[in-house]
Amino acid sequence: MPSMQQNENARRDNGVLLISLTSSLDNIGVKYLHSALLANNIQSTVLFFPADDVDEYTEPMKNFVKAGDFIMVGISLMSIAFEKAVKITRIIKSHSSVPVVWGGIHPTIDPDSARTHADYFCVGEAEASLVEFVNRLKEGGEGPVLDVKGLNHSSQEGYTIAPSITNLDTLAFPHHHPPYAYVSDAKQILPLDTRLFRKHARYHGSQLTVISSRGCPFKCSFCCNDLLKDTFGSKVRRRSPENVMRELEANYYTSPVHINYVDFYDDCLISHPDKWIERFVNLYKKINVPLMFHAIPSFITEHKMALLSSIPGGFALVGLQSGSEKTNALVYKRKQTRETFIKAIEIIQRHGACGSYDIITENPYETEEDWHKTIGLVSKLPRNTFITLYSLTFYKNTELYRMALRDGLNVETHKTKSQGKVAHKSREVRAIRVGFIFGEAIAVNLLQRGDVVGNAALAVLAFVCQYFIDPIRYIRLGYISQGRNIPRFTKLLFSFSSHFLRNYVLAFSARK
Numbered sequence: 020m021p022s023m024q025q026n027e028n029a030r031r032d033n034g035v036l037l038i039s040l041t042s043s044l045d046n047i048g049v050k051y052l053h054s055a056l057l058a059n060n061i062q063s064t065v066l067f068f069p070a071d072d073v074d075e076y077t078e079p080m081k082n083f084v085k086a087g088d089f090i091m092v093g094i095s096l097m098s099i100a101f102e103k104a105v106k107i108t109r110i111i112k113s114h115s116s117v118p119v120v121w122g123g124i125h126p127t128i129d130p131d132s133a134r135t136h137a138d139y140f141c142v143g144e145a146e147a148s149l150v151e152f153v154n155r156l157k158e159g160g161e162g163p164v165l166d167v168k169g170l171n172h173s174s175q176e177g178y179t180i181a182p183s184i185t186n187l188d189t190l191a192f193p194h195h196h197p198p199y200a201y202v203s204d205a206k207q208i209l210p211l212d213t214r215l216f217r218k219h220a221r222y223h224g225s226q227l228t229v230i231s232s233r234g235c236p237f238k239c240s241f242c243c244n245d246l247l248k249d250t251f252g253s254k255v256r257r258r259s260p261e262n263v264m265r266e267l268e269a270n271y272y273t274s275p276v277h278i279n280y281v282d283f284y285d286d287c288l289i290s291h292p293d294k295w296i297e298r299f300v301n302l303y304k305k306i307n308v309p310l311m312f313h314a315i316p317s318f319i320t321e322h323k324m325a326l327l328s329s330i331p332g333g334f335a336l337v338g339l340q341s342g343s344e345k346t347n348a349l350v351y352k353r354k355q356t357r358e359t360f361i362k363a364i365e366i367i368q369r370h371g372a373c374g375s376y377d378i379i380t381e382n383p384y385e386t387e388e389d390w391h392k393t394i395g396l397v398s399k400l401p402r403n404t405f406i407t408l409y410s411l412t413f414y415k416n417t418e419l420y421r422m423a424l425r426d427g428l429n430v431e432t433h434k435t436k437s438q439g440k441v442a443h444k445s446r447e448v449r450a451i452r453v454g455f456i457f458g459e460a461i462a463v464n465l466l467q468r469g470d471v472v473g474n475a476a477l478a479v480l481a482f483v484c485q486y487f488i489d490p491i492r493y494i495r496l497g498y499i500s501q502g503r504n505i506p507r508f509t510k511l512l513f514s515f516s517s518h519f520l521r522n523y524v525l526a527f528s529a530r531k
């Protein structure tokens with residue numbers, strides 16, 4: 020793997036430019052590709068493009084691409100960044116003949132939408148196929164490259180899928196603060212120095228992201244994993260704990276900023292076998308920074324939580340999605356009963372970890388009766404938890420998308436809708452917030468009234484929850500999740516305060 024030390028930022032002629040469109044620098048997919056190219060002696064530059072006002076960057080982008088003399092430009096996108104990717108592709112193609120390749124989750128789940136804009140699009144995991152593709156481009160030759168599996172030319176009929184990586188331990192480690200990196204900032208494209216890293220990284224770079232497995236044991240109908248299983252197979256692929264630790268140590272000890280949490284991006288960290296978790300926890304004692312990890316309720320056991328709670332603090336991020344068993348079984352196709360969920364909450368609680376519970380709102384298949392069930396469950400959550408509300412998005416070609424299409428619902432929202440933007444003023448969202456803080460009886464009662472007085476009371480209480488009680492709860496959870504350690508908690512406050520205030524102000528303005 021390349022040196023983890025920060026190299027001097029420099030664009031190199033005829034290398035690859037990778038563009039990340041996420042709103043922060045936390046794009047682990049692009050970081051993996053960047054490291055794979057560098058490890059194979061291919062010059063690679065990564066441009067993080069968190070800015071949304073793409074038009075303001077037209078000239079800087081043109082100049083940047085021209086000066087770099089790249090052999091190809093790769094753009095990594097999720098569905099939400101589709102319009103942004105189209106604009107950036109247009110800017111690049113308006114003055115340059117460099118091939119533009121789209122990759123990431125969106126082209127994998129919706130390849131046809133990529134072929135109309137990009138020269139090539141990648142379906143599947145690109146670490147190996149991108150290296151092969153770049154080497155083929157370097158060899159030159161007539162016409163487009165047509166025979167690298169997974170890298171599809173837009174003129175080709177159908178598409179091929181990149182073979183999935185079977186041994187994840189062979190991959191070069193992604194860097195927390197990558198070398199040869201740039202960022203869009205103040206209408207310029209600038210080298211990613213420590214100041215800009217702090218400015219644009221999630222929570223100022225204080226959360227170190229890592230992924231120890233690829234794939235999910237579940238196959239929920241609304242999730243991209245529903246489609247990825249057809250692409251990558253249903254088996255969860257795992258790294259060894261030793262390999263994960265080597266990456267963590269390399270990034271942790273070279274991080275330019277203090278690390279508050281190690282954030283596992285695995286779909287379900289806790290689906291690792293007991294032995295894996297035992298080995299990992301033993302190795303991890305060297306670092307011992309609080310963990311954040313996703314956990315499917317049915318995989319949460321006393322033994323696993325006991326092991327993980329030997330690391331101080333931490334957060335378990337758990338999907339509830341709906342309190343209605345009918346919705347979970349028939350709409351989301353999740354094998355999750357109410358009992359399993361309650362048992363999981365109790366285990367997390369017994370081991371003193373904080374919990375964050377995800378709930379999907381605005382599901383057109385749900386009735387008020389289903390909302391009552393969700394309210395009933397969230398009202399039982401212990402005090403060291405918070406809830407995160409999402410808005411249902413029909414991702415193209417998922418099982419739920421196809422079902423909604425058959426049922427005549429509006430499904431063409433996946434390219435523009437952010438699942439993180441919930442309808443704060445909807446009765447459902449308000450009632451869930453109120454139920455979580457003030458209890459089931461009050462929330463359900465106000466919902467059932469449905470008159471002007473009931474709705475007004477719901478609005479006022481939801482406002483109080485969101486802007487007065489939730490922030491205090493977050494601060495308290497921050498303290499608990501840092502193992503009740505005051506020096507660590509102080510550093511956490513320092514890293515999170517500006518982000519927290521910004522979101523607070525944004526949420527206020529969004530209400531208008």
Ligand code: SF4
Pocket residue numbers: 235236237238239242243244245286315338
């Ligand atoms: S458990 Fe989570 S990651 Fe896995 S398929 Fe369901 S929603 Fe997707």
